[in-house]
Amino acid sequence: MSTTRTEPPSPSGADYLAMQASPEFAELRSRLRRFVFPTTAFFLIWYATYVLLGAFAHDFMATRIWGNINVGLLLGLGQFLTTFLITSIYVRFANRELDPRAEAIRNEMHWSQQ
Amino acid sequence: MSVLAAGTQTGNPIVNISIFVAFVIITLVIVIRAGRTNTNATEFFTAGHAFSGPQNGIAIAGDYLSAASFLGIAGAIAVYGYDGFLYSIGFLVAWLVALLLVAELLRNTGKFTMADVLSFRLRQRPVRLAAATSTMTVSLFYLLAQMAGAGGLVALLLDINGRFAQSIVIAVVGVLMIVYVLIGGMKGTTWVQIIKAVLLISGAAFMTVLVLAKFGLNFSEILGKAQEMVHGSTATGVAARDVLAPGARYGDSTTSKINLLSLGLALVLGTAGLPHVLMRFYTVPTAKEARRSVVWAISLIGAFYLFTLALGYGAAAIVGPDRILAAPGGQNSAAPLLAFELGGVILLGIISAVAFATILAVVAGLTITASASFAHDVYASVMKSHDVTEDEQVRVSRITAVALGVAAIALGILANGQNVAFLVALAFAVAASANLPTILYSLYWRRFNTRGALWSMYGGLISCIVLIVFSPAVSGSKSAMLPGVDFHWFPLSNPGIVSIPLAFLLGVVGTLTSRDNGDPVLNAEMEVRSLTGVGAEKATHH
Numbered sequence: 261m262s263t264t265r266t267e268p269p270s271p272s273g274a275d276y277l278a279m280q281a282s283p284e285f286a287e288l289r290s291r292l293r294r295f296v297f298p299t300t301a302f303f304l305i306w307y308a309t310y311v312l313l314g315a316f317a318h319d320f321m322a323t324r325i326w327g328n329i330n331v332g333l334l335l336g337l338g339q340f341l342t343t344f345l346i347t348s349i350y351v352r353f354a355n356r357e358l359d360p361r362a363e364a365i366r367n368e369m370h371w372s373q374q
Numbered sequence: 375m376s377v378l379a380a381g382t383q384t385g386n387p388i389v390n391i392s393i394f395v396a397f398v399i400i401t402l403v404i405v406i407r408a409g410r411t412n413t414n415a416t417e418f419f420t421a422g423h424a425f426s427g428p429q430n431g432i433a434i435a436g437d438y439l440s441a442a443s444f445l446g447i448a449g450a451i452a453v454y455g456y457d458g459f460l461y462s463i464g465f466l467v468a469w470l471v472a473l474l475l476v477a478e479l480l481r482n483t484g485k486f487t488m489a490d491v492l493s494f495r496l497r498q499r500p501v502r503l504a505a506a507t508s509t510m511t512v513s514l515f516y517l518l519a520q521m522a523g524a525g526g527l528v529a530l531l532l533d534i535n536g537r538f539a540q541s542i543v544i545a546v547v548g549v550l551m552i553v554y555v556l557i558g559g560m561k562g563t564t565w566v567q568i569i570k571a572v573l574l575i576s577g578a579a580f581m582t583v584l585v586l587a588k589f590g591l592n593f594s595e596i597l598g599k600a601q602e603m604v605h606g607s608t609a610t611g612v613a614a615r616d617v618l619a620p621g622a623r624y625g626d627s628t629t630s631k632i633n634l635l636s637l638g639l640a641l642v643l644g645t646a647g648l649p650h651v652l653m654r655f656y657t658v659p660t661a662k663e664a665r666r667s668v669v670w671a672i673s674l675i676g677a678f679y680l681f682t683l684a685l686g687y688g689a690a691a692i693v694g695p696d697r698i699l700a701a702p703g704g705q706n707s708a709a710p711l712l713a714f715e716l717g718g719v720i721l722l723g724i725i726s727a728v729a730f731a732t733i734l735a736v737v738a739g740l741t742i743t744a745s746a747s748f749a750h751d752v753y754a755s756v757m758k759s760h761d762v763t764e765d766e767q768v769r770v771s772r773i774t775a776v777a778l779g780v781a782a783i784a785l786g787i788l789a790n791g792q793n794v795a796f797l798v799a800l801a802f803a804v805a806a807s808a809n810l811p812t813i814l815y816s817l818y819w820r821r822f823n824t825r826g827a828l829w830s831m832y833g834g835l836i837s838c839i840v841l842i843v844f845s846p847a848v849s850g851s852k853s854a855m856l857p858g859v860d861f862h863w864f865p866l867s868n869p870g871i872v873s874i875p876l877a878f879l880l881g882v883v884g885t886l887t888s889r890d891n892g893d894p895v896l897n898a899e900m901e902v903r904s905l906t907g908v909g910a911e912k913a914t915h916h
Contacts, residue, residue: 270909271908271909273895273898273899276895276898276899276902276903277894277895277898279898279902279908280897280898280901280902285902285905285906288905288906289901289905292905293818295474296474296475299470299474300470300471300474300475303467303470304642307463307464307467307638307642308638310463311460311464311634311635311638312635313620314456314457314460314620314624314634315620315624315625315631315632315634315635316631318619318620318621318625321456321619321620322616322618322619326594327592327594327595327597327598328594328595328597328598328601328618329593329594329597330618330619332456332618332619332620333456333459333597333618336456336459336460336463339463339466339467340463340466340676340679340680343466343467343469343470343672343676344672344673344676346470346474347470347473347668347669347672347673348669350473350474351665351669354478354665359662362661362905362906362907365902365906365908366906366907366908369902369906369908370908
């Protein structure tokens with residue numbers, strides 16, 4: 261790879277195997293998975309519910325709440341809201357829980373080469 | 375105004391063309407400047423990983439918001455109401471898949487193309503070939519849809535109605551695209567997308583403010599007026615529509631409802647498998663910047679779809695469905711007609727030029743992705759067994775870009791006027807079936823192996839294409855590509871609801887029926903690299 265910045269020396273296969281088996285890597289992996297898998301399940305189910313209602317529950321979606329604003333419009337705007345909300349919650353989670361752990365592992369693997 | 379009501383050309387084509395030519399000149403200057411630093415493969419394919427997260431996020435929005443999503447969605451809302459809005463939501467929610475599951479891990483693992491990630495710990499040649507096949511299929515479908523749509527857009531925006539003259543404009547679009555990619559590489563292409571995204575989103579925002587101001591910031595009143603205009607329509611079948619609730623477009627039968635579900639599934643799972651979107655994540659230096667890219671993209675794309683909601687209903691309320699349907703571009707003319715009502719010739723000119731620039735930016739992004747995949751995956755890895763320099767890969771990629779551009783011009787001219795709108799939905803369905811399952815399995819499932827990847831990718835790709843060929847989108851319906859014949863047996867126009875679960879299943883079955891457990895060292899390397907960025911990011915010294 262011919263990038264302009266200096267490349268760190270690449271760790272060996274044994275380094276990767278050891279790191280994969282290490283408790284700090286297991287911790288990083290499980291924190292990531294415990295966040296992203298349930299969150300993905302949540303937004304996919306919520307989106308599927310919305311599309312199913314849009315396809316099969318026209319009368320319910322047409323129920324007026326305020327003026328010409330109906331349930332369908334509010335649920336649709338709700339999809340925007342949850343998308344923005346999940347995005348900002350994930351970013352805060354990743355900055356706080358994932359980045360420091362990933363950086364510690366990067367540094368450790370780098371130093372083990374010296 | 376009475377001339378407009380007759381549905382003839384609106385505005386002044388000279389103004390539209392002048393504003394568009396100004397866009398081309400400015401972007402060409404920037405592309406030429408950007409091209410000076412295209413000294414090696416990393417520069418050419420990934421812009422040297424030098425873009426920041428926000429810059430890349432804006433470029434992603436520019437890449438993603440095609441003419442179909444601007445003119446098409448605003449028009450669908452104006453004419454069908456709620457169902458057009460429902461359609462736009464899938465395009466937004468899809469970004470959460472990219473944010474949570476794909477973007478950062480992909481950035482940490484790959485180098486130039488999607489196949490880098492998929493073939494990392496599997497058998498290189500067959501997996502790269504499969505990934506490149508699906509990359510080029512998705513990119514070609516998407517490219518063809520854009521090029522064929524250009525003809526209609528030209529008729530609408532520049533008042534060029536002759537078939538020959540339209541062909542010349544399609545050729546000009548193709549040649550410009552080749553120039554952008556050849557000279558500018560990824561850096562030039564990215565700048566074109568950034569400029570286009572800023573123009574498109576700020577133009578839509580400005581129009582939204584004007585629409586809201588016209589109705590005293592009361593959105594309910596816009597909805598009421600839109601419904602009133604639709605009820606007053608003289609076009610057949612339009613007046614009875616309830617445009618504030620779902621059902622006007624996808625509500626006739628159980629088949630059309632299942633079609634809607636199938637489309638929704640393909641949209642939400644397809645985005646994170648689109649090769650031209652994935653390749654954009656290599657233009658930033660780190661996984662954290664890839665994350666910031668997606669955050670910017672989600673904010674901009676979400677805001678844009680909210681604007682199209684106001685613009686669509688605003689067009690119904692202010693212009694009315696009858697004039698929209700009678701205009702040269704039909705439904706697609708809703709946003710341009712609204713621009714003319716709100717801001718006269720100048721605003722129409724700006725919006726038209728932006729819509730046209732949109733095609734240019736999107737096709738350039740698709741071309742660099744497909745040509746990079748051919749040079750890096752097929753030529754270097756499969757044909758030459760990695761025995762090529764990166765400079766050679768860039769050279770092959772440039773030749774491929776020219777060949778693709780010429781093919782796109784020829785196919786675009788042939789397909790001009792054909793109903794090929796289904797190609798975009800098909801590209802999403804192929805991305806969701808052939809790409810996403812293998813991406814997710816290879817990132818999150820250690821046992822996943824080569825057979826699983828090949829079965830899933832080819833199974834997803836082939837099932838999608840076979841089902842679409844025998845669907846009502848190609849034959850046997852009034853809106854089909856070939857309306858004169860009928861050889862369809864698959865009832866849905868969107869294959870996703872069958873092909874996506876099938877591809878996920880084939881990945882599992884293929885993996886479990888093979889004894890191949892992969893190389894534990896490569897598995898460990900991929901897992902550690904994907905989650906931490908070791909090898910991709912510089913370690914910080916303490």
